[in-house]
Amino acid sequence: MAIVLGVAVLGEPLTIGMAIGFPLVIIGSIIGTRRAIAPVHDAEPDPVQA
Numbered sequence: 001m002a003i004v005l006g007v008a009v010l011g012e013p014l015t016i017g018m019a020i021g022f023p024l025v026i027i028g029s030i031i032g033t034r035r036a037i038a039p040v041h042d043a044e045p046d047p048v049q050a
Contacts, residue, residue, distance in 0.1 A: 003018055003022055
């Protein structure tokens with residue numbers, strides 16, 4: 001959003017670094033926040049049945 005506002009409102013130039021870096025940041029955010037594929041098990045063991 002900051003890139004769009006900077007270019008549109010402030011007249012900043014859209015550089016090649018910004019064009020390459022922005023998608024990399026978005027991809028990194030998606031990878032970093034997605035859930036694990038395998039479900040995480042609880043740390044508590046199942047109760048022992050007698």
